[in-house]
Amino acid sequence: MNQFVQIVVGGLLQGGVFAIIALGISLVYRVTGIVNLAQGGFCILGALLLYSLQLDLGWPTALAFLAAVILTAAFGVALGAATFVPALARLPTSSMLMLTAGLLTFIGGLTLIVWGSQPYIVPPFSGEQPIDVAGILVPSQGPWIAVVAIIIIGGIWYLIARTDIGTALIASAENPTAARFMGVNVARLTLFSFGLAAAIGAVSGAVVAPIMSLQFDAGGFFTNAGFIAVALGGMASLPGAIAGGLFLGVAEQLAAGYVSSLFANGLALALLLVTLLWRPQGFFGGSRRRRDVRDEQRVYRSVVRFSGRGTVVAAAVLVVFLAALPYLVGGALLSSLVITLILFIAVLGLDVAMGYAGQVSLGQSGFMALGGYAAAILATNYDVAPLLGAAAGMIVSLFAALLLSVVTMRLQGAYLALATLTFSLLIDSLTVGLVDVTGGPSGLVGIPSLALGPLSLGTPRAMYFFVLALIVLLIAALAGGMRSSFGRALYAIRADQTAAAALGINVPRYKVAAFAISAVLASLSGSLYAFDFHFLSPEMVSTPRSFEMIAMLIVGGEGTLIGGLPGAALITLLPTVFQPLALYKTLAEGAILVLAFQYLPDGLLGGARQLGRWAMAR
Amino acid sequence: MNQPALEAIGLTKSFGGVRAVADLSFIVPAGIVALIGPNGAGKTTVFNLVTNLFPPDGGDVRFYGTSLRGRTPNAIAGLGLLRTFQTARVFPGMTALENVMAGAHRHVRVAAVAQMLWLPAALREEAALRREAATMLDLVGLARFRDTPASNLPMGAQKLVEVCRALMARPRLLLLDEPAAGLNDAETAETATLLRAAADSGVTILVVEHNMSLVMDIADHVIVLDLGRLLAQGTPEDVRRDPRVIEAYLGTEA
Numbered sequence: 001m002n003q004f005v006q007i008v009v010g011g012l013l014q015g016g017v018f019a020i021i022a023l024g025i026s027l028v029y030r031v032t033g034i035v036n037l038a039q040g041g042f043c044i045l046g047a048l049l050l051y052s053l054q055l056d057l058g059w060p061t062a063l064a065f066l067a068a069v070i071l072t073a074a075f076g077v078a079l080g081a082a083t084f085v086p087a088l089a090r091l092p093t094s095s096m097l098m099l100t101a102g103l104l105t106f107i108g109g110l111t112l113i114v115w116g117s118q119p120y121i122v123p124p125f126s127g128e129q130p131i132d133v134a135g136i137l138v139p140s141q142g143p144w145i146a147v148v149a150i151i152i153i154g155g156i157w158y159l160i161a162r163t164d165i166g167t168a169l170i171a172s173a174e175n176p177t178a179a180r181f182m183g184v185n186v187a188r189l190t191l192f193s194f195g196l197a198a199a200i201g202a203v204s205g206a207v208v209a210p211i212m213s214l215q216f217d218a219g220g221f222f223t224n225a226g227f228i229a230v231a232l233g234g235m236a237s238l239p240g241a242i243a244g245g246l247f248l249g250v251a252e253q254l255a256a257g258y259v260s261s262l263f264a265n266g267l268a269l270a271l272l273l274v275t276l277l278w279r280p281q282g283f284f285g286g287s288r289r290r291r292d293v294r295d296e297q298r299v300y301r302s303v304v305r306f307s308g309r310g311t312v313v314a315a316a317v318l319v320v321f322l323a324a325l326p327y328l329v330g331g332a333l334l335s336s337l338v339i340t341l342i343l344f345i346a347v348l349g350l351d352v353a354m355g356y357a358g359q360v361s362l363g364q365s366g367f368m369a370l371g372g373y374a375a376a377i378l379a380t381n382y383d384v385a386p387l388l389g390a391a392a393g394m395i396v397s398l399f400a401a402l403l404l405s406v407v408t409m410r411l412q413g414a415y416l417a418l419a420t421l422t423f424s425l426l427i428d429s430l431t432v433g434l435v436d437v438t439g440g441p442s443g444l445v446g447i448p449s450l451a452l453g454p455l456s457l458g459t460p461r462a463m464y465f466f467v468l469a470l471i472v473l474l475i476a477a478l479a480g481g482m483r484s485s486f487g488r489a490l491y492a493i494r495a496d497q498t499a500a501a502a503l504g505i506n507v508p509r510y511k512v513a514a515f516a517i518s519a520v521l522a523s524l525s526g527s528l529y530a531f532d533f534h535f536l537s538p539e540m541v542s543t544p545r546s547f548e549m550i551a552m553l554i555v556g557g558e559g560t561l562i563g564g565l566p567g568a569a570l571i572t573l574l575p576t577v578f579q580p581l582a583l584y585k586t587l588a589e590g591a592i593l594v595l596a597f598q599y600l601p602d603g604l605l606g607g608a609r610q611l612g613r614w615a616m617a618r
Numbered sequence: 619m620n621q622p623a624l625e626a627i628g629l630t631k632s633f634g635g636v637r638a639v640a641d642l643s644f645i646v647p648a649g650i651v652a653l654i655g656p657n658g659a660g661k662t663t664v665f666n667l668v669t670n671l672f673p674p675d676g677g678d679v680r681f682y683g684t685s686l687r688g689r690t691p692n693a694i695a696g697l698g699l700l701r702t703f704q705t706a707r708v709f710p711g712m713t714a715l716e717n718v719m720a721g722a723h724r725h726v727r728v729a730a731v732a733q734m735l736w737l738p739a740a741l742r743e744e745a746a747l748r749r750e751a752a753t754m755l756d757l758v759g760l761a762r763f764r765d766t767p768a769s770n771l772p773m774g775a776q777k778l779v780e781v782c783r784a785l786m787a788r789p790r791l792l793l794l795d796e797p798a799a800g801l802n803d804a805e806t807a808e809t810a811t812l813l814r815a816a817a818d819s820g821v822t823i824l825v826v827e828h829n830m831s832l833v834m835d836i837a838d839h840v841i842v843l844d845l846g847r848l849l850a851q852g853t854p855e856d857v858r859r860d861p862r863v864i865e866a867y868l869g870t871e872a
Binding site for chain 1: 669671690691692695696700701703707709710711712716719720721722723724726728730733734735736740744747783784787
């Protein structure tokens, strides 16, 4: 009993932190309808600033705390003014979600450069000695977390319920256009909420810093926790965010205490998937009215088409060039080219789901993991032929995709992206947690090379040609589908689901088909990846990979099939070519993602085409 | 006896306590039928109820004798009942021609796999659809816009593209929601010709329209709604003379 209470107390403390983060996410969501995935980045920034001010500069804790929060808020406002607010007027919800993911990566990259990759821990605010409350030990940081949480919750409640700013916030959340006509400066208010959320993030990071070691990439953890908390409680509901946070904290601690800490995260994610299936609006969520309004307003995109003789000639030239590459380069660059092509297969799948059918999927890393581990385990431990292993992985992924479709069928836009994100995170925790099957964090070693019957593809060059041939076949098949009624149906669904259904298009069936294609291709990519490396660890196919694939697709140009290739090449090859700049890779990736979303909505291909047209017109 | 194309029986729908459509029954015979009424009479709501975009609170709709209650919008389209929307809803990101071709969806016979394998049957079907769609755009004078992104077209052209798209589905009954709203005289005449031609080829058309000269010109039968109820129905001549209709549109003289 004592142990149980002890665990619950720990859970409530952790939950309190989750609740504060969730409040920040919920606040921005209320005003903009966007889930701000950058929130966790502000937590880390706040915590690391506190560390530097307190320990490097020797400031007193209270002053350092205050300064860290103010600096983070100022940084948040600057970042919001440069990216989030201007983009909000132009981008659909799903692109905004990715933009905030880019911001999270960007902040992570920035902290990596400033603070390096080692973990930091801040001394507790009031000594190490835990407080004894009737036999229950409460960490000395506990009361601080509780007090801060209560102050923030009360402050936000007061702001929204009792002040003019609060009224204006509600108005611009309900109807931005009408609010604008009533004299509310919606852009400034959005920026205000973004900055306030950054400050709240900094507070939660600073207050938790003494009980958790934090490093540059922990932002993802906080974002996940906060997002799961709001999704459980109801996106736009402040009480929901608090309840969701506390519930999540207690549930995770109980799972860690009584089962295994490896499954704590998995449990939370499974909870979320069940919630999304059963009650997509969360426990406290009321109206779902806001859901698609924005998407329908801003679904417009330009038409990038490849057709006619020019395309055939260009495709032939491209294939000849790609086939000649292994004779021109070798060594590390050739290995990177093989990886580029392998990842491109998964991006190709993503293009069908996202570029054509408009289904933003963050599930690619999860399916890569399924395919990779299934093929690797079968080939390594059971001597199954590698190609058969890959096929088995594809079947597993197909079933997983169909199962996931049951959840995602009713979801659109940001909710769909979040459900697939949850899936990837769940697979992450399984690949780490099922040590007996996957080898856990240290990974699987001794995976054989790919072989076609007796022909082994052990060299990078052989692998390159095999994957290239596979890609040519895949693109030919997909192009055949996309230029015909199948592709038109997907495109129609992306553009306008209601109008598509009114033409007799079975919207759910086509969505599932597109999703299944994307899953199977991701799975294939994962299997090839494992055979190419002869090694597979969870982090090679973990959730950041999903975001990376979206970046590859957006940078290259979605809805074009081939667009993912320059995107994948850029993101994979740059770090190889500029090895000394590896430190800046995360920062660059985040910046590329944000900039591409803001300034190159049609990707490199669309941009190049526009440049060509502009040059022609001169 | 001729079966009516569409039969509404006691349709009822409220939005938050406001009765948009109250116990409405009407019959759509073959030909061109106009559904008219003052603003707020519930015309668009009737379309949305018939196509089950929102389910009615009560009543039933029969399409050539088949009840449409509980069927999804795409299943209803599959039966041959197509509709357009009040604000033109062309698919952005697709050219005018692709938009029209998308309308043929319910007639596509080859499987997606055949399309992916570039099988001759798929190529033939695709070419046939392309020809049919091009002919249709030609017919309404939009041939030069074939490869223009549909959302870049002027509003009138977008509305015509939407009608062409619906006609590509070879509907038995076509519901048109204000096809001439915002069109100039030339475009309106173009639309009238297109509708007449479609009706002559055997498509029954139920059209919501505010342009009375167009309605009187093309309709064989007119249904008048007011405040969600049936006010009158009959030939254009009958309806035009009906004092209740005049009252609903112009109000009573004091």
